[in-house]
Amino acid sequence: MRFIHTADWHIGKKLHGYDLIEDQLAVFLQLKEILCTKKVDALVVAGDVYDQSVPSEKAIKATNHLLAQLNLDLKLPLFVISGNHDSAVRLDTGSKWFDYTHFYLKTQMTACLEPIVYDDVQFFMLPYFKLQEAKNYFNDQNIVDLNSAFELLVKQMQAKFLPTKKHILITHCFVSNGLKDLEVGTQSPIDVKILECFDYVALGHLHNKNALKHPYIKYSGTPLKYSLSEANQTKGVWLVDTTKETCEFITLKPKHDITILKGEYAQIASLEYAKKVNSTDYIGIEITDTKVIPNALENLRQYYPKILNLKRLNGHEMLLTNFKQKTLKHLEPLELLATFFEDVNQQKLTNDQLVWAKEALEQSKGESYETTDA
Amino acid sequence: MRFIHTADWHIGKKLHGYDLIEDQLAVFLQLKEILCTKKVDALVVAGDVYDQSVPSEKAIKATNHLLAQLNLDLKLPLFVISGNHDSAVRLDTGSKWFDYTHFYLKTQMTACLEPIVYDDVQFFMLPYFKLQEAKNYFNDQNIVDLNSAFELLVKQMQAKFLPTKKHILITHCFVSNGLKDLEVGTQSPIDVKILECFDYVALGHLHNKNALKHPYIKYSGTPLKYSLSEANQTKGVWLVDTTKETCEFITLKPKHDITILKGEYAQIASLEYAKKVNSTDYIGIEITDTKVIPNALENLRQYYPKILNLKRLNGHEMLLTNFKQKTLKHLEPLELLATFFEDVNQQKLTNDQLVWAKEALEQSKGESYETTDA
Numbered sequence: 001m002r003f004i005h006t007a008d009w010h011i012g013k014k015l016h017g018y019d020l021i022e023d024q025l026a027v028f029l030q031l032k033e034i035l036c037t038k039k040v041d042a043l044v045v046a047g048d049v050y051d052q053s054v055p056s057e058k059a060i061k062a063t064n065h066l067l068a069q070l071n072l073d074l075k076l077p078l079f080v081i082s083g084n085h086d087s088a089v090r091l092d093t094g095s096k097w098f099d100y101t102h103f104y105l106k107t108q109m110t111a112c113l114e115p116i117v118y119d120d121v122q123f124f125m126l127p128y129f130k131l132q133e134a135k136n137y138f139n140d141q142n143i144v145d146l147n148s149a150f151e152l153l154v155k156q157m158q159a160k161f162l163p164t165k166k167h168i169l170i171t172h173c174f175v176s177n178g179l180k181d182l183e184v185g186t187q188s189p190i191d192v193k194i195l196e197c198f199d200y201v202a203l204g205h206l207h208n209k210n211a212l213k214h215p216y217i218k219y220s221g222t223p224l225k226y227s228l229s230e231a232n233q234t235k236g237v238w239l240v241d242t243t244k245e246t247c248e249f250i251t252l253k254p255k256h257d258i259t260i261l262k263g264e265y266a267q268i269a270s271l272e273y274a275k276k277v278n279s280t281d282y283i284g285i286e287i288t289d290t291k292v293i294p295n296a297l298e299n300l301r302q303y304y305p306k307i308l309n310l311k312r313l314n315g316h317e318m319l320l321t322n323f324k325q326k327t328l329k330h331l332e333p334l335e336l337l338a339t340f341f342e343d344v345n346q347q348k349l350t351n352d353q354l355v356w357a358k359e360a361l362e363q364s365k366g367e368s369y370e371t372t373d374a
Numbered sequence: 375m376r377f378i379h380t381a382d383w384h385i386g387k388k389l390h391g392y393d394l395i396e397d398q399l400a401v402f403l404q405l406k407e408i409l410c411t412k413k414v415d416a417l418v419v420a421g422d423v424y425d426q427s428v429p430s431e432k433a434i435k436a437t438n439h440l441l442a443q444l445n446l447d448l449k450l451p452l453f454v455i456s457g458n459h460d461s462a463v464r465l466d467t468g469s470k471w472f473d474y475t476h477f478y479l480k481t482q483m484t485a486c487l488e489p490i491v492y493d494d495v496q497f498f499m500l501p502y503f504k505l506q507e508a509k510n511y512f513n514d515q516n517i518v519d520l521n522s523a524f525e526l527l528v529k530q531m532q533a534k535f536l537p538t539k540k541h542i543l544i545t546h547c548f549v550s551n552g553l554k555d556l557e558v559g560t561q562s563p564i565d566v567k568i569l570e571c572f573d574y575v576a577l578g579h580l581h582n583k584n585a586l587k588h589p590y591i592k593y594s595g596t597p598l599k600y601s602l603s604e605a606n607q608t609k610g611v612w613l614v615d616t617t618k619e620t621c622e623f624i625t626l627k628p629k630h631d632i633t634i635l636k637g638e639y640a641q642i643a644s645l646e647y648a649k650k651v652n653s654t655d656y657i658g659i660e661i662t663d664t665k666v667i668p669n670a671l672e673n674l675r676q677y678y679p680k681i682l683n684l685k686r687l688n689g690h691e692m693l694l695t696n697f698k699q700k701t702l703k704h705l706e707p708l709e710l711l712a713t714f715f716e717d718v719n720q721q722k723l724t725n726d727q728l729v730w731a732k733e734a735l736e737q738s739k740g741e742s743y744e745t746t747d748a
Contacts, residue, residue: 054428057463068470089431094468096442097475 001119003079004035005238005247007046007172007204008222010085012059014051015226015258015282016308021062026255027223028066031237034250035076038239041119042102043076046204046220047083047128047172049091067103077102077118081111081127083172083204088127109133113156117165121242124157124198126171128205145188146173154194161197166242169195172204175212175219192217200240200247208233209249218247225258228284228308232260256306262286262313265293274303286311290346333361375493377453378409379612379621381420381546381578382596384459386433388425389600389632389656390682395436400629401597402440405611408624409450412613415493417450420578420594421457421502421546423465441477451476451492455485455501457546457578462501483507487530491539495616498531498572500545502579519562520547528568535571540616543569546578549586549593566591574614574621582607583623592621599632602658602682606634630680636660636687639667648677660685664720707735 013020035043050059070076080103082088088107095105104116104125112126134149135141143149150173161167176189192214195201201217207230209221220238225231236251259281261268268274268285277283283304287296289312297310331339337357338349349357387394409417424433444450454477456462462481469479478490478499486500508523509515517523524547535541550563566588569575575591581604583595594612599605610625633655635642642648642659651657657678661670663686671684705713711731712723723731 057461060467061463064467064470072470087431089435093434093438094471096438096446097468097471097477100474101471103471 001041001121001243002039002239002241003042003044003121004031004038004040004250005044005046005200005202005218005220005240006031006223007202007220008048008083008207008226009045010048010051010222010226011063012051012055013226018282018306018308020224020226021058023224023255025062027252030252031223032070032074034237034239035070035074038250040239041077043070043078044123044168044170044202045078045080046170046202047081048085048204049080049082050086052085053087053090055090071098071101071103075101078104079116079123079125079170080105081125081170081172081204082107084128086128109153110137112153112169112171113160115157115160115167117162119242120166122160122162122165122167124160124167124169126153126169128172147188147190147194150190150194154197158197166199167197168242169198169201171201174205175201175203175217177212177214199242199245202238202240209236209238216245216247223252224254228258228260231258231284256280256282258282258284258308260284260286261304263288265289265296269296269299269303271303277304279304280306282306282308284309284311286313288313290314334358337361375415375495375617376413376613376615377416377418377495378405378412378414378624379418379420379574379576379592379594379614380405380597381576381594382422382457382581382600383419384422384425384596384600385437386425386429387600392656392680392682394598394600395432397598397629399436401626404626405597406443406448408611408613409444409448412624414613415451417444417452418497418542418544418576419452419454420544420576421455422459422578423454423456424460426459427461427464429464445472445475445477449475452478453490453497453499453544454479455499455544455546455578456481458502460502483527484511486527486543486545487534489531489534489541491536493616494540496534496536496539496541498534498541498543500527500543502546521562521564521568524564524568528571532571540573541571542616543572543575545575548579549575549577549591551586551588573616573619576612576614583610583612590619590621597626598628602632602634605632605658630654630656632656632658632682634658634660635678637662639663639670643670643673643677645677651678653677653679656680656682658683658685660687662687664688708732711735 009024011024034040049063067078071078082091092105092107095107098105102118104123106125107127109127109129112124115122115124131143131146131149134152135143138152143152174189175192175195177192192212195217199216203212203217203219206219207222207226209219211219218238221233221235223235223237225233225235234251235254236249238247239250240247257278259277261277261283265287268287283306285300285307287310297307300310301307334357341349383398385398408414423437441452445452456465466479466481469481472479476492478497480499481501483501483503486498489496489498505517505520505523508526509517512526517526548563549566549569551566566586569591573590577586577591577593580593581596581600583593585593592612595607595609597609597611599607599609608625609628610623612621613624614621631652633651635651635657639661642661657680659674659681661667661684671681674684675681708731715723
């Protein structure tokens with residue numbers, strides 16, 4: 001069979017205050033086209049359907065409509081799990097009815113032990129879960145981390161492998177290729193090796209499809225760029241063919257891209273430069289100037305209406321940040337002044353300035369003592 | 375056919391801070407028994423499934439479980455509309471799938487124009503809606519009130535009446551038997567006459583089954599007492615038989631009743647009295663004493679752990695309230711004092727007191743002037 005693997009939809013997401021629902025609907029329109037033109041047999045969504053555990057009515061309306069279109073109008077089987085952003089309980093509403101039309105929505109850890117056979121595939125659906133749930137299920141409070149929990153669960157899943165079927169895991173977690181000590185939030189990573197017994201693993205959680213390099217254990221990434229840090233990532237979905245044992249990445253084109261503009265203020269705040277930029281994009285701006293620029297953000301908005309962020313790479317504020325990061329507390333007052341002056345002005349104090357500073361410092365000391373004595 | 379008419383479940387409701395979910399589950403257990411033993415063909419819920427537009431996870435879990443039991447396990451057709459307490463959008467989740475198993479969940483005003491034929495009945499489902507929705511639908515901004523909107527909608531429904539079927543309306547609104555100027559919240563009442571073309575009208579909104587006296591246009595009321603003002607109401611559901619054209623009220627027994635105790639403090643705060651009261655009930659207490667009673671609530675809780683409210687019918691606070699309600703601003707200071715004294719002490723000022731009060735008043739006037747002049 002052929003299925004599309006996507007994840008981390010984050011429906012209802014706001015980007016620096018901008019409501020992304022129109023962008024999301026536009027990208028789902030493309031997804032529907034792909035599902036039809038590529039003759040796909042099923043859609044897999046590996047968690048984080050919603051951006052928030054209590055989504056807005058707007059987000060719920062859009063999601064309900066989309067899922068009904070896919071499952072009831074297009075008659076497409078859906079395999080959807082909850083992610084850490086979803087409320088398992090809220091998302092679960094209706095799931096018992098959805099089964100009847102091959103819309104498998106699973107929100108409980110134990111769902112993975114009741115695989116769903118569809119076509120030539122056995123789907124194991126393991127939603128996002130917390131360590132305590134595994135401890136309770138295995139009645140073992142000594143399970144140290146999610147990795148150990150996954151080991152135990154995968155063993156139980158393996159025991160249910162039908163030899164004539166392909167075995168596909170859908171899950172939402174942080175899987176790592178060796179960097180054991182790396183942690184995303186409070187989650188310890190799952191060793192990719194634990195999952196290698198499956199024929200394909202459809203992962204959700206990390207937003208970058210390149211977050212893990214593995215031939216058949218893959219993150220799909222988000223369908224859209226959801227932060228400035230994702231500006232240079234390619235977004236899309238995996239088309240998985242279980243017969244040919246291939247997976248092909250199909251890119252999705254955003255309605256409004258995220259673009260980062262980097263350079264001198266005078267250059268970026270010019271009509272000539274702005275003309276080359278898609279004005280409807282979400283824009284992140286990184287200014288290299290060192291001097292103070294009054295009303296920079298306000299002026300830039302005239303060229304770029306949807307600015308997400310203005311960053312001063314070498315500006316006063318960055319210098320101050322760099323300055324503060326040095327160990328300052330051991331400096332004598334005069335050294336402190338000299339360092340500050342050099343950082344802000346990019347030049348040393350002259351001898352005259354140094355003499356003047358010394359005198360001023362002595363004077364202020366005296367005043368200070370007087371004030372204290374008074 | 376035979377169906378049960380219920381409404382105003384308010385799942386997730388809290389009563390003076392007490393979570394009612396256990397009481398609600400207990401009463402739904404009775405409802406399930408009735409549905410089975412009375413060989414009922416369908417269940418009608420006339421709005422306010424939830425108590426809040428954004429219900430808690432606990433409330434959602436309980437509701438999802440209950441509805442799945444009724445519709446999928448007991449194979450019972452369900453006819454459910456949204457009420458003013460529900461979020462139409464949130465409640466609607468899954469509704470397109472529910473249709474397949476005869477679970478008709480309608481949250482849009484226009485749903486009433488697509489009646490559902492089941493057995494010998496045509497069900498017209500008209501959820502709670504706002505006047506503006508009717509104005510928009512009829513493209514007539516001059517529709518003055520809900521009553522006019524209902525008139526127009528009922529006309530359109532009547533045009534769809536199948537002559538071989540019974541016509542049953544399920545709706546959630548304030549229907550009145552003549553008292554045109556009475557209003558519940560901002561809602562003007564619907565004239566009961568508009569609805570008399572139906573064979574039965576299953577109403578939700580008012581919590582008392584006796585809120586409207588009509589042979590076949592009925593409120594079911596809530597399945598439980600949801601406020602102290604409902605303490606003396608009988609709660610239950612209507613069993614409607616469309617063949618025999620009868621409706622029978624079946625009472626539901628609460629796990630914990632609401633009881634109001636009224637009398638002298640010393641009597642109510644006694645073991646002898648408390649023994650006659652079910653200690654697990656929710657208790658409202660009305661004390662008739664006039665004197666101040668220190669720590670009354672605290673002392674009473676030793677006898678009645680779940681006190682909802684303590685009311686002093688003749689106590690100091692009630693006297694003050696009564697006192698304030700009189701027109702006081704026209705009284706001279708001495709009259710004001712005399713009235714206050716009499717209200718609080720239940721006796722008039724003596725002559726000596728009156729003389730003393732006069733002197734004190736004169737004295738304070740003088741002081742006041744001095745202070746002002748200073």
